[in-house]
Amino acid sequence: MIENRPGLSALAHLVLILGVVVVALPVWVAFVASTHGPTDFMSGTVPMWPGPHLVENYAKMLDTGLSTSGTPPVGWMMFNSLVMALSIALGKIAISILSAFAIVYFRFPLRGLAFWCIFVTLMLPVEVRIVPTFQVVAGLGLLNSYAGLSIPLIASATATFLFRQVFLTMPDELVEAARIDGAGPMKFFRDILLPLSRTNMAALFVILFIYGWNQYLWPLLVTTSSDYYTIVAGIKRMADVVDGLPQWHLVMATAVLAMLPPVAVVIFMQKLFVKGLVETEK
Amino acid sequence: MKRTIFSNQLLPWLLLAPQLAITFIFFLWPAGQAIKQSFLREDAFGINSSFVGLANFTALLDSPEYLNSLKVTAVFAISVTVVSMGVALLLAVAVDRMLKSSRTYTTLLVWPYAVAPAVAGILWWFIFNPTVGVMPYVLEVIGYDWNHISSKTDAMILVVIASAWKQISYNFLFFVAGLQAIPASMREAAAIDGAGPVRRFFDITFPLLSPTTFFLLVVNIVYSMFETFAVIDATTEGGPAQATNIMVYKVYFDGFIGQNLGSSAAQSVILMLIVISLTVIQFRWVEKKVEY
Numbered sequence: 001m002i003e004n005r006p007g008l009s010a011l012a013h014l015v016l017i018l019g020v021v022v023v024a025l026p027v028w029v030a031f032v033a034s035t036h037g038p039t040d041f042m043s044g045t046v047p048m049w050p051g052p053h054l055v056e057n058y059a060k061m062l063d064t065g066l067s068t069s070g071t072p073p074v075g076w077m078m079f080n081s082l083v084m085a086l087s088i089a090l091g092k093i094a095i096s097i098l099s100a101f102a103i104v105y106f107r108f109p110l111r112g113l114a115f116w117c118i119f120v121t122l123m124l125p126v127e128v129r130i131v132p133t134f135q136v137v138a139g140l141g142l143l144n145s146y147a148g149l150s151i152p153l154i155a156s157a158t159a160t161f162l163f164r165q166v167f168l169t170m171p172d173e174l175v176e177a178a179r180i181d182g183a184g185p186m187k188f189f190r191d192i193l194l195p196l197s198r199t200n201m202a203a204l205f206v207i208l209f210i211y212g213w214n215q216y217l218w219p220l221l222v223t224t225s226s227d228y229y230t231i232v233a234g235i236k237r238m239a240d241v242v243d244g245l246p247q248w249h250l251v252m253a254t255a256v257l258a259m260l261p262p263v264a265v266v267i268f269m270q271k272l273f274v275k276g277l278v279e280t281e282k
Numbered sequence: 283m284k285r286t287i288f289s290n291q292l293l294p295w296l297l298l299a300p301q302l303a304i305t306f307i308f309f310l311w312p313a314g315q316a317i318k319q320s321f322l323r324e325d326a327f328g329i330n331s332s333f334v335g336l337a338n339f340t341a342l343l344d345s346p347e348y349l350n351s352l353k354v355t356a357v358f359a360i361s362v363t364v365v366s367m368g369v370a371l372l373l374a375v376a377v378d379r380m381l382k383s384s385r386t387y388t389t390l391l392v393w394p395y396a397v398a399p400a401v402a403g404i405l406w407w408f409i410f411n412p413t414v415g416v417m418p419y420v421l422e423v424i425g426y427d428w429n430h431i432s433s434k435t436d437a438m439i440l441v442v443i444a445s446a447w448k449q450i451s452y453n454f455l456f457f458v459a460g461l462q463a464i465p466a467s468m469r470e471a472a473a474i475d476g477a478g479p480v481r482r483f484f485d486i487t488f489p490l491l492s493p494t495t496f497f498l499l500v501v502n503i504v505y506s507m508f509e510t511f512a513v514i515d516a517t518t519e520g521g522p523a524q525a526t527n528i529m530v531y532k533v534y535f536d537g538f539i540g541q542n543l544g545s546s547a548a549q550s551v552i553l554m555l556i557v558i559s560l561t562v563i564q565f566r567w568v569e570k571k572v573e574y
Binding site for chain 2: 005008009011012013015016019020022023024025026027029030033048094095096098099101102103105106107108111114117118120121122123124125127128129130131132133134135136137140151152154155156160175184185186188210213214216217220221232233235236239245248251252255258259262263265266267270273274277278
């Protein structure tokens with residue numbers, strides 16, 4: 001702050017409070033809706049304060065779900081989402097840190113080409129190659145499996161670049177010392193590089209977990225059996241009712257459950273989250 | 283570049299193998315297939331396909347539906363970018379004035395980043411729902427009859443709000459970081475010279491923020507063109523009357539539901555060219571930042 005202007009500060013507070021309210025509004029409305037019974041929506045508008053059905057609605061969704069929409073219990077879909085998010089996050093970190101290690105600490109023919117192959121994935125988001133990628137996964141027999149949900153998404157140029165950057169800033173003396181002490185490349189990797197990149201891995205994990213949990217198009221395509229539905233992709237199937245109104249109180253309970261894990265991760269690991277966000281965009 | 287390296291020749295390939303295998307099988311090969319497919323046309327039964335040159339592309343450019351989709355994408359991407367960046371900049375400038383409370387406000391503003399685009403779509407779909415929603419009720423009071431199921435404009439506004447809402451927190455974090463990187467001495471000097479807060483913002487803060495703004499511009503355009511697929515699918519499904527049928531949604535719809543593989547592949551190729559150019563712009567920018 002440059003000078004003391006109480007009026008301006010008050011205005012800034014007002015803007016921020018308005019911003020917080022606007023940002024929180026949809027979630028508040030969803031939460032309130034999820035605490036009411038089915039008849040509370042008949043009157044025309046959604047109530048603005050929580051009702052008495054919180055425990056009942058959430059227990060019902062977690063345990064049995066909305067069977068009329070053909071979706072499994074929400075608890076099960078959350079488990080699927082968790083498996084997918086963890087596989088994607090850990091898979092991306094594992095294969096990227098190995099690639100970055102190879103690219104930074106070795107000189108070999110076609111190194112540049114390998115680097116470019118990885119770089120190109122940045123330019124090919126799943127949305128632009130939907131149909132052929134689906135055909136490949138179907139051809140490999142990976143539809144309706146956790147492998148099909150996660151493996152096609154774990155190639156990562158951004159994660160590789162991040163680790164490359166981290167390794168490039170590490171002093172050369174580390175390798176020299178390791179070699180004098182007789183350590184081979186894998187021992188150096190395991191005992192020196194891995195421990196030194198721990199915070200970067202944690203920050204990246206936060207970002208990638210959110211990325212994995214929030215996947216929509218891919219799970220929608222590769223899961224036709226309800227056993228593998230993820231919560232984010234399943235929620236639309238609940239809101240889509242052919243005749244009549246969706247059971248809004250239950251759909252909104254699912255929406256709240258779908259955002260709970262990633263939002264909790266952002267709030268409780270805010271420092272790592274911001275670090276990961278800024279680093280992956282370098 | 284490292285001065286000291288290991289001399290193994292086989293090991294680096296083993297280390298790269300998983301990444302390269304996935305890249306090849308799930309990225310490069312399908313992309314190649316899309317390019318190949320875009321020059322072919324399948325018969326009605328999908329058994330034979332023949333080489334048709336650029337016919338799929340010329341057919342697209344002659345199709346009013348595709349031209350409409352281009353226009354819709356442009357309107358949508360620009361609106362989402364302007365709304366989310368505008369709101370985020372306003373909030374970031376406000377937070378930048380705060381000393382003690384900035385951390386609290388930041389926490390309260392960043393969490394929508396974690397909400398899935400599909401869930402964001404469902405939330406706003408519910409709020410604006412013509413029968414049970416809160417907003418149509420409020421809008422009716424001021425005399426506006428909201429209905430995104432029949433009105434093209436309302437549908438567009440809905441998907442723009444849902445997509446922009448989710449992106450505000452991301453832009454906000456980067457703007458805050460950008461503002462903190464501006465030396466306080468510059469603004470102090472301007473203040474001593476008698477420039478008021480508004481003048482200081484436009485003459486000093488905003489120009490010095492331009493690297494962040496350019497970066498966010500590219501990121502937001504990419505976001506609104508590709509990642510918003512889920513917002514569209516969870517809410518309007520491209521309707522009403524194609525009013526929100528953005529390009530990524532059309533690729534999916536024509537390829538999976540319409541089963542028109544040649545046309546869908548040609549659309550994929552056009553989208554690839556767009557992503558490639560946006561990525562090149564982004565990386566050129568990273569190399570020589572816009573600075574004063």
